[in-house]
Amino acid sequence: METGKTRTWFEVSVNATVAVGKHLGLNANLVPKACEEVYAALEMSTTKRNVVSHGDLWGNNFMFSNTVPLKCSLIDFQLIRYYPCCIFALIVIFEKNGKLKHYYSVLRKVLNSESVSVQVPS
Structure with missing residues (x-):
């Protein structure tokens, strides 16, 4: 999950979300951290x-x-x-x-x- 296309698409999505938030005048500082926590929670269960x-x-x-x-x-x-x-x-x-x-x-x-x-x- 830390490499490959899935991770790349995740990072692009987070960056796009932050950019849209900033463009709308919103504080998007917490978006990357929140997304990382969700991403980790969706990891395959052992x-x-x-x-x-x-x-x-x-x-x-x-x-x-x-x-x-x-x-x-x-x-x-x-x-x-x-x-x-x-x-x-x-x-x-x-x-x-x-x-x-x-x-x-x-x-x-x-x-x-x-x-x-x-x-x-x-």
Whole structure:
């Protein structure tokens, strides 16, 4: 997490946030420290189960086919990473209420239909 593209994108985002804050006449001095604390909190857990998270799940990152049955693909994976399950759940909940139940039901259906040998969290 301390090197590579994820870290670079994080630093660019923090710098852009500080610049926008300053441009708006706001005191952005605490932004880098707060962002570093959040970044560290999202580090992969060594004691709890981690899950793969897309990291940027919103409408423009879904591509749908015109076939029957309808198929959906996810795109734009530059923010993909492992998160503890609870962080992933919070991300989904805060994006849109109700999305978590739907995501979970589809995930279970896909994993069960493909005979994937992974334990699906309850």
